[in-house]
Amino acid sequence: MASNGNNHVSTKPPPEPSPLRKAKFFQANMRILVTGGAGFIGSHLVDKLMENEKNEVIVADNYFTGSKDNLKKWIGHPRFELIRHDVTEPLLIEVDQIYHLACPASPIFYKYNPVKTIKTNVIGTLNMLGLAKRTGARSESSSLCFYSHRLLRSTEIHSCTLKTETYWGNANPIGVRSCYDEGKRVAETLMFDYHRQHGIEIRIARIFNTYGPRMNIDDGRVVSNFIAQAIRDEPLTVQLPGTQTRSFCYVSDMVNGLMRLMAGDNTGPINIGNPGEFTMLELAENVKELINPEVKIITVENTPDDPRQRKPDITKAKELLGWEPKVKLRDGLPLMEEDFRDRLGISRKK
Numbered sequence: 001m002a003s004n005g006n007n008h009v010s011t012k013p014p015p016e017p018s019p020l021r022k023a024k025f026f027q028a029n030m031r032i033l034v035t036g037g038a039g040f041i042g043s044h045l046v047d048k049l050m051e052n053e054k055n056e057v058i059v060a061d062n063y064f065t066g067s068k069d070n071l072k073k074w075i076g077h078p079r080f081e082l083i084r085h086d087v088t089e090p091l092l093i094e095v096d097q098i099y100h101l102a103c104p105a106s107p108i109f110y111k112y113n114p115v116k117t118i119k120t121n122v123i124g125t126l127n128m129l130g131l132a133k134r135t136g137a138r139s140e141s142s143s144l145c146f147y148s149h150r151l152l153r154s155t156e157i158h159s160c161t162l163k164t165e166t167y168w169g170n171a172n173p174i175g176v177r178s179c180y181d182e183g184k185r186v187a188e189t190l191m192f193d194y195h196r197q198h199g200i201e202i203r204i205a206r207i208f209n210t211y212g213p214r215m216n217i218d219d220g221r222v223v224s225n226f227i228a229q230a231i232r233d234e235p236l237t238v239q240l241p242g243t244q245t246r247s248f249c250y251v252s253d254m255v256n257g258l259m260r261l262m263a264g265d266n267t268g269p270i271n272i273g274n275p276g277e278f279t280m281l282e283l284a285e286n287v288k289e290l291i292n293p294e295v296k297i298i299t300v301e302n303t304p305d306d307p308r309q310r311k312p313d314i315t316k317a318k319e320l321l322g323w324e325p326k327v328k329l330r331d332g333l334p335l336m337e338e339d340f341r342d343r344l345g346i347s348r349k350k
């Protein structure tokens, strides 16, 4: 039984594998469900999973923040299926692994529909755990992987530098970001309860700020904002105070970390992120230097509950998964610029 190094072990034997595994339509391929697979991280994960000819990939997405465009190269491929599905409704299919990424991730989107966001986190996760339980998706070849992000905010953590997995994620329960923060916390609780009570195999990744091609151009997240602003010759809007920090992980590193976690024996939670820490002013200066040296940097009002500091401690990921990020911010930003210029139809000035 998988343990996460914190003595989290299941107290019940795992359920029997589904008898459907022996049915006449049994296929030796690994059938992998990616919820939220039309989104930014999900679509990059799909690309990587599809490289393995033994994988069949099914994406379930309601296109709230994702797009079929992100998956267009796979539509029609015999090992790929795309289902318009809202994870707040049950899904009755047979799968071996589930990467559960469905959830609006940009603060402007989850604040736009907070009720739907918390339902997606809580009911969506319950539905995926139900699916795993029903199909017995938990044997050697079948495991369940859930991705969440424990929120790193509230006053007492502002003085912390490194966030380890022992952090409990105290969040403001009544704030405008709580639908996301508390939803992710409940999702982790549900996963461990299903793991202990029903023997479902789980993996929990705590994902830190990720960036790269295919981010929504106008989704309000800082890297996408700054790059789009620099390309459009608009001022870079640093929200006050500007000294708040984030640690940005390039999407290919993130996907590798998630797949390693799925393949290994550790339930997690495990932090997956890049520990390189930048203030928002430093990020703006990097974008200015690399993308548009003429652009202005201005300061604007911030939104409530903005975390002052965020930097993952990835010791556990290094030790248990042999994983660490490879792409430096200054190498990742130009890769994202190229994708944004293509989509915006604005080429670099000579």
Ligand SMILES: NC(=O)c1ccc[n+]([C@@H]2O[C@H](COP(=O)([O-])OP(=O)(O)OC[C@H]3O[C@@H](n4cnc5c(N)ncnc54)[C@H](O)[C@@H]3O)[C@@H](O)[C@H]2O)c1
Residues within 6 Å of the ligand: 035, 036, 037, 038, 039, 040, 041, 042, 060, 061, 062, 063, 064, 065, 066, 067, 085, 086, 087, 088, 100, 101, 102, 103, 104, 105, 106, 120, 124, 147, 148, 149, 207, 208, 209, 210, 211
């Ligand atoms: N990108 C980051 O920096 C970051 C940081 C921490 C955690 N995460 C987590 O990673 C996951 C993916 O994030 P992302 O950046 O790719 O976001 P994204 O918005 O690009 O992708 C989310 C996908 O989920 C889909 N979705 C949303 N609600 C759904 C529902 N009810 N049913 C079915 N599909 C639904 C969206 O349409 C979209 O395709 C999310 O769970 C997010 O919370 C991301």
Ligand SMILES: O=C(O)[C@H]1O[C@H](OP(=O)(O)OP(=O)(O)OC[C@H]2O[C@@H](n3ccc(=O)[nH]c3=O)[C@H](O)[C@@H]2O)[C@H](O)[C@@H](O)[C@@H]1O
Residues within 6 Å of the ligand: 104, 105, 106, 107, 149, 151, 180, 209, 210, 220, 221, 222, 223, 225, 226, 237, 238, 239, 240, 244, 246, 280, 302, 303, 306, 307
């Ligand atoms: O788990 C979470 O809480 C969230 O973490 C991040 O959210 P956040 O760190 O707030 O990301 P951004 O919206 O990109 O903001 C990062 C920082 O940049 C600042 N910012 C944002 C936008 C902007 O134009 N200018 C600017 O200075 C914000 O004030 C904030 O301090 C992720 O982007 C989300 O996917 C995830 O939902």
